[in-house]
Amino acid sequence: MGSASIAMLGIVHEQLTEDNYDYWKVCLKRYLVGQGLWDVVTGKIPQPGKDADDYEDWKKKNALALHAIQLSCGPDIYKKFGKTSSAKDAWEHLAPSHLRQPDDHEDSVEENGKFHHRSYQTLYTAIENGDWEETKRLLDLQDNAVSARITSNGDTALHVAILAGHLGIADELVKLMSADDLEITNEFGSTALSLAAINGCTKLAKAMVKKNPKLVTISNNLHIDGAIPVIVASLYNRKDMVHYLYKVTPIDELSPEKGHNGSTLLHCLIIAEIYDVALKLLEEYPKLGLTKDRFGKYTLRILAQKPSAFPSGTKLVFWRRWIYSSISLFGELVSGLLTNFVPDVYHRKLVHHEALRILSCICKEIPELSESQLTDIGMDEMIYDAVKHGILEFIVELIKCDPPIIWRKDSKGRTIFAHSIVLRQEKIFSLIHGFGTRKNIMAHRHDIFGNNFLHLAAKLSPPGQLGRVSGPALQMQRELQWFKEVESMVQPKCKEEVNENNKTPATLFTEEHRQLAKEGESWMKNTAASGMVVSTLIAAVMFTTAFTVPGGNDEETGRPLFLKYDEFTVFVLSNAISMFASSTSLLMFLGILTARYAEKDFFRSLPVKVIMGLFCLFLSIVTMMVAFGSAIFMTVINDRLSWVNIPVILLALIPVALFCILQFPLLIHIIHCTFVSTISSKPGKHPPRLR
Numbered sequence: 001m002g003s004a005s006i007a008m009l010g011i012v013h014e015q016l017t018e019d020n021y022d023y024w025k026v027c028l029k030r031y032l033v034g035q036g037l038w039d040v041v042t043g044k045i046p047q048p049g050k051d052a053d054d055y056e057d058w059k060k061k062n063a064l065a066l067h068a069i070q071l072s073c074g075p076d077i078y079k080k081f082g083k084t085s086s087a088k089d090a091w092e093h094l095a096p097s098h099l100r101q102p103d104d105h106e107d108s109v110e111e112n113g114k115f116h117h118r119s120y121q122t123l124y125t126a127i128e129n130g131d132w133e134e135t136k137r138l139l140d141l142q143d144n145a146v147s148a149r150i151t152s153n154g155d156t157a158l159h160v161a162i163l164a165g166h167l168g169i170a171d172e173l174v175k176l177m178s179a180d181d182l183e184i185t186n187e188f189g190s191t192a193l194s195l196a197a198i199n200g201c202t203k204l205a206k207a208m209v210k211k212n213p214k215l216v217t218i219s220n221n222l223h224i225d226g227a228i229p230v231i232v233a234s235l236y237n238r239k240d241m242v243h244y245l246y247k248v249t250p251i252d253e254l255s256p257e258k259g260h261n262g263s264t265l266l267h268c269l270i271i272a273e274i275y276d277v278a279l280k281l282l283e284e285y286p287k288l289g290l291t292k293d294r295f296g297k298y299t300l301r302i303l304a305q306k307p308s309a310f311p312s313g314t315k316l317v318f319w320r321r322w323i324y325s326s327i328s329l330f331g332e333l334v335s336g337l338l339t340n341f342v343p344d345v346y347h348r349k350l351v352h353h354e355a356l357r358i359l360s361c362i363c364k365e366i367p368e369l370s371e372s373q374l375t376d377i378g379m380d381e382m383i384y385d386a387v388k389h390g391i392l393e394f395i396v397e398l399i400k401c402d403p404p405i406i407w408r409k410d411s412k413g414r415t416i417f418a419h420s421i422v423l424r425q426e427k428i429f430s431l432i433h434g435f436g437t438r439k440n441i442m443a444h445r446h447d448i449f450g451n452n453f454l455h456l457a458a459k460l461s462p463p464g465q466l467g468r469v470s471g472p473a474l475q476m477q478r479e480l481q482w483f484k485e486v487e488s489m490v491q492p493k494c495k496e497e498v499n500e501n502n503k504t505p506a507t508l509f510t511e512e513h514r515q516l517a518k519e520g521e522s523w524m525k526n527t528a529a530s531g532m533v534v535s536t537l538i539a540a541v542m543f544t545t546a547f548t549v550p551g552g553n554d555e556e557t558g559r560p561l562f563l564k565y566d567e568f569t570v571f572v573l574s575n576a577i578s579m580f581a582s583s584t585s586l587l588m589f590l591g592i593l594t595a596r597y598a599e600k601d602f603f604r605s606l607p608v609k610v611i612m613g614l615f616c617l618f619l620s621i622v623t624m625m626v627a628f629g630s631a632i633f634m635t636v637i638n639d640r641l642s643w644v645n646i647p648v649i650l651l652a653l654i655p656v657a658l659f660c661i662l663q664f665p666l667l668i669h670i671i672h673c674t675f676v677s678t679i680s681s682k683p684g685k686h687p688p689r690l691r
Contacts, residue, residue, distance in 0.1 A: 016073035016094065017152060025094075028072050037065040043088045062087050069094070120150035127157055130166045139176070146173060147181040154186040162195045162204070170196075170204055179212035189221030197233035202240050205229075209248055216249045226294065228253065228261055234268035234277075242269070246277050251284055256291045263293035270302045273309070275354035282361045289362030290369070290377055298377050300362050304385040304394055309355035312392040312427065320345055356393060363401040380410035387419040392427045399431075406435070406442065413447035414456075421456040421486060424465040426679050432489075443490050450499035457486035458509035460516065470666075472519035473610075474673050476602040479516070483509055484603070485679035510599065521597045524606055528592035531617055535586040538620045542579035545627065567630045574626035581620035588613035607674045614667045621659055625652040 011031050016024045032038045039045040040061045047062075048055045065087035073094060084090050123145060126134040135157070139145045150157060158177065161170040170192075174182070185191050193215040196205045209215055219226040227235070230245035254262035262281065266288050269278035282289060289299040307313025316324060323345050369377070383405075386394040395416060398405055409415055414422070420429040432439050443453050460466070461479060469475045483505075487495065498504055503511070588609045595601055595609075629652045 011068055011072050015152075021094075024072065028068070031068060032065060035064065035068070037061050037068070037087070041065050041069075041087050041091050047086070066090055120145065120148060123157065124150050124160060127160045127166065127169060128164050130164070130169065132169050132172060135169060136172070146176050147178075147184060149184075149186070151186075153188065156181070156184050156186075156192065158182075158192040159186055159190070159195060162192060162199060162201065165199070167201055167204055170201070171207060174204070174207050174211065177211075179214075182208055182212045182215055183218060185218075185220075189219070191215060191218050191220065191229075193218070193229050194220035194232050197229045197238060197241050197245065198236050200233070200236070200238040200241050202238075202244050205241060205244065213248070216245060217253055226260070227264065231261065231265045231268055234265060234272050234274060237272040237274075239272070239274055242272075242274055242277055246280070254281060254288075255285055256287050260292070260294045262288045263291040263299065264295070266299045267293045267295065267297060267302055270299055270306065270309075270358070273351060275309075275351060275358060279354055279358055279361070282358060286361055286365055289358075290365055292377075298382075301378060301382050301385065303355070303359055303362075304382045304391065305389065306355075307389040307391050309351065310391050310393045311352050312390060314348060314352070316345070324349055356397075359394060359397050360401075363397045366398070366402045366405075374408075379405075379408070383408070383416055384410065384419055387416060387425055387428055388423050390425045390427065392431075395428050395431065406438075409445075409447075412449070413445075415442065415445060417442055418445065418447060418453065418456055421453060421482070422459060422462075424461045424482060426482075429679070439489070440491075443486075444494070449501075450497075452490065452494045452497055452499075452505070453486050454483070454490050454494050454505035455497075455499050455503075455508055457483045458505045458512060460512040469673060470669060472516055472523045473521075473602060473606065474670065476513065476516050476520040476599075477607055477673060479509075479513055480599065480603040481679050513599070517597070517599060517602070520602055524592055524595075524597075524610070527610060528589040528613065531613055532586060532589040532593070535582045535589060535613075535617055535620065538582040538617075538624055539579060539586060542575055542582060542620075542624065542627070545575055546579070567634045571627050571630040571634070574623040574630065578620045578623035578627060581616040581623065585613045585616035585620060588616065604674065607670050611667065611670055611674065614663060614670075618659055618663070618667070622656055625656055628652055 029038065032041055040058065045058060048058055069087060069090050123135065123138045126138060146157060149155065150160065158170055158173045161173055182192060193205060193208050216229055219228055220232050230242060230249050233241040233245055252258060254265060256262055262285055266278055266281055292298060303309060327346055327349050406416060417429060417432045432442060446452050466475050469478045496504060592606060592609050595606060629649050
């Protein structure tokens with residue numbers, strides 16, 4: 001069994017030889033320990049008697065360990081202990097002293113195609129150490145050493161220099177080698193150019209290709225069978241190398257008629273986001289996007305699974321969104337300044353621009369395909385993936401290029417818009433409003449399970465989409481928003497239709513969301529209980545403070561002594577507002593605790609109560625701090641402690657700041673979910689224009 005085959009088995013990287021025992025031993029030991037077989041090999045678990053209860057378990061482990069040893073050392077060495085049935089005995093027989101053959105012709109090539117490389121050990125060491133003078137001396141001593149295979153994997157000196165990163169030595173070796181020498185491959189099928197492509201050694205690659213232009217068409221079998229160097233470079237995301245190799249690779253080598261090289265390269269370019277080269281390739285051969293590659297995949301499917309390639313799949317903070325929208329890809333002064341300020345945003349917009357052009361180029365070929373061809377390339381799966389990832393641009397471009405695609409059903413009888421409901425993609429769903437009267441026909445379609453659009457909206461949202469909304473109560477609200485939005489567009493009879501399980505949409509919604517409703521109720525009550533404690537404390541303190549004003553009262557008139565100060569007016573007003581706000585907050589939270597928690601309550605009633613409760617709580621805390629600050633100010637005014645006012649005021653801001661940090665995000669999120677982020681019943685911002 002060859003070294004490559006062993007590596008594929010995941011046991012060791014290469015077979016046992018006379019030179020690699022220590023490394024081989026470590027690798028195999030780790031494997032045996034990981035499989036729970038090491039104690040059998042070392043004898044820590046001795047062989048029990050055949051009548052013992054644990055004999056069968058030992059026998060199985062012994063066989064597994066012995067088999068792993070046999071595979072790892074290869075047939076030639078295994079012959080020495082092939083008759084033994086004990087993994088322990090086999091392990092002990094593999095010590096270095098047992099491996100050497102008495103008549104070992106180290107310079108010759110064996111009949112099975114393996115080559116002895118020990119005579120080149122000194123050369124290998126010199127290259128690994130980066131010693132060019134020693135390397136040159138050894139090359140001069142041995143004929144054809146520059147093209148000899150000097151490792152057990154069949155690497156030449158050039159292979160070793162590239163892998164060791166000594167590009168200076170590699171460059172000198174290229175000068176010494178003939179054009180044919182550069183075509184030598186190791187046991188993994190890699191030429192030196194393939195290794196240079198992996199490591200991004202563009203300058204070295206140019207020197208090799210200049211000496212032998214055919215190198216760019218010699219395939220490499222290390223990672224992808226039959227992959228030419230430009231594919232290897234794209235697989236490792238070596239952009240500079242890809243640009244150079246694409247330029248020198250004969251373009252007909254990448255044509256669909258020539259094989260899988262073109263489609264595989266396109267696939268790797270998309271994955272590596274080298275869209276400019278991918279676009280050039282597609283402009284030469286537009287059909288490559290719908291041609292199967294060596295992985296058995298299609299480039300269009302790759303795009304459908306790559307939301308980061310499109311604007312709809314990119315999340316930016318608000319100021320980056322503004323810069324993104326302000327950047328022009330083609331020259332303006334302001335745009336140039338913004339580009340220099342945030343180059344990553346410019347790069348992302350350029351990527352999106354090129355990806356959209358690639359998508360458009362591929363989609364233009366779709367109308368030429370028959371129904372069977374669309375099925376063969378997996379169009380239904382592509383549509384599902386694009387909807388799942390929320391890639392609005394993909395769906396829009398698909399509809400523009402092939403309008404009848406909106407009627408296409410998959411194996412479950414679901415269309416694009418049915419998927420958008422099930423997968424909760426509101427931007428894609430909103431496109432349905434751009435189809436005029438056809439919307440009514442599409443909304444009346446059923447899948448093979450008898451589900452209409454409202455049944456699909458009644459299903460529980462996928463976990464990924466549900467997790468985008470924080471808190472079970474708000475998740476329940478989001479589900480109700482979807483249900484009511486779809487309900488508003490379907491015909492009235494759809495509300496009473498039953499599916500194959502004899503369930504109406506309302507019944508299905510209740511069953512699917514029963515657990516979520518319980519969790520939402522618990523979340524609401526916990527939130528209300530926490531807020532209620534704080535509101536009660538503030539109300540009690542403010543009520544008491546109203547009758548114990550700072551400075552006390554005049555004994556004769558009963559009027560507050562500080563009544564003449566403006567600060568006292570601030571104190572009274574803030575105290576009153578805090579009292580009323582905390583009482584209102586208390587009542588709102590009480591209303592949440594005593595609510596019925598029917599499904600419809602999660603839609604508007606409960607969220608509004610939480611909003612009012614949190615807002616009033618925040619207002620009561622702010623005004624309580626104002627009252628406290630004004631009281632302190634009146635107490636120490638015109639006194640030697642007047643400097644105390646500033647630190648007191650600053651300290652009073654701490655509770656307000658903490659509330660803003662801890663609770664304000666929740667308040668803003670609930671407001672956004674309730675009044676802003678609803679499922680739009682209006683047409684999408686950019687509905688596709690049909691041809």
